[in-house]
Amino acid sequence: MQPLLEVKHLACGYQSQTIFTDVSFTLYPGQFSGLVGPSGSGKSTLLKTIVGLLRPWSGEVWYRGRRLKPGTSPIKVGYVPQVETVDWGFPVTAEEVVMMGRYRQQKIWPWPSACDRAKARELLSRVGIEHVARQPIGELSGGQQQRVFLARALVGDPEIVLLDEPTSSSDLHVQHELLHLLAELGQQGLAILISTHDLNSVATHLPWVICFNHGLICQGPPKDVFTPESLGRTFRGEMVVFRQNDRILVASGATSLLHEMQANLPPALYKSLPSKSV
Numbered sequence: 001m002q003p004l005l006e007v008k009h010l011a012c013g014y015q016s017q018t019i020f021t022d023v024s025f026t027l028y029p030g031q032f033s034g035l036v037g038p039s040g041s042g043k044s045t046l047l048k049t050i051v052g053l054l055r056p057w058s059g060e061v062w063y064r065g066r067r068l069k070p071g072t073s074p075i076k077v078g079y080v081p082q083v084e085t086v087d088w089g090f091p092v093t094a095e096e097v098v099m100m101g102r103y104r105q106q107k108i109w110p111w112p113s114a115c116d117r118a119k120a121r122e123l124l125s126r127v128g129i130e131h132v133a134r135q136p137i138g139e140l141s142g143g144q145q146q147r148v149f150l151a152r153a154l155v156g157d158p159e160i161v162l163l164d165e166p167t168s169s170s171d172l173h174v175q176h177e178l179l180h181l182l183a184e185l186g187q188q189g190l191a192i193l194i195s196t197h198d199l200n201s202v203a204t205h206l207p208w209v210i211c212f213n214h215g216l217i218c219q220g221p222p223k224d225v226f227t228p229e230s231l232g233r234t235f236r237g238e239m240v241v242f243r244q245n246d247r248i249l250v251a252s253g254a255t256s257l258l259h260e261m262q263a264n265l266p267p268a269l270y271k272s273l274p275s276k277s278v
């Protein structure tokens, strides 16, 4: 299969501070992948460099076998920023935020046509929040805001969407719903790369994971990559990994693993575990 996106020896930073060097990986059509690493390890910087918001210091990004001009992004790449970085005081409705994705395609700022509005409604419906179309974006919940930005990223019918911490401001139920929605989009052929701190959601929902800390540590299916050794190198501390059948639970120490288990396992299963298994 021809690669969709190839990142080759990429390096980037701010002023004189290097954030990451020599990052190389390949994503294929329909691939659903997670980018995991600790806070400040450079995940957002990497995503912004890939979508052309930051100019790489060195290295290349290739799309469908063609090298991209540094600092540019192909129209078929969608990007969902971290919701915490958005200015919610801006007086626009959810529908208008989605339509802004159309302006990027058209390169001018036209009055929205009936067709633009219909497309925005269709996408809001696809991400399950058509009912908030006319509400100001600043008045929506964190989970709804993320879906609005996902709808905006889908406007150009992208082949790949990069999402920065899409689950950070939502509760567990909303996070799982969003990951299910992304998995559905993945089944329809969309490639997805999401950055997240939530290792347990990655282990449950994502078939491929890239461990990152100022550079690529390792990549592969969670069952191979989520080991105490590789996660310890990624998060630079003791990591505990608990496996039961297909389930993997990860935490940054034995005590927090117990809390994770209480939060994630059905009570009957949790009570049945011998205390020495962690």
Ligand SMILES: Nc1ncnc2c1ncn2[C@@H]1O[C@H](COP(=O)(O)OP(=O)(O)OP(=O)(O)O)[C@@H](O)[C@H]1O
Binding pocket: 014, 019, 037, 038, 039, 040, 041, 042, 043, 044, 045, 046, 165
């Ligand atoms: N615009 C900027 N100018 C200077 N330094 C920056 C800028 N943006 C981020 N940094 C620094 O780059 C480093 C990596 O930040 P980045 O946001 O990429 O990490 P991250 O892994 O996405 O973190 P988090 O998971 O907390 O979002 C941090 O030290 C951060 O302070």
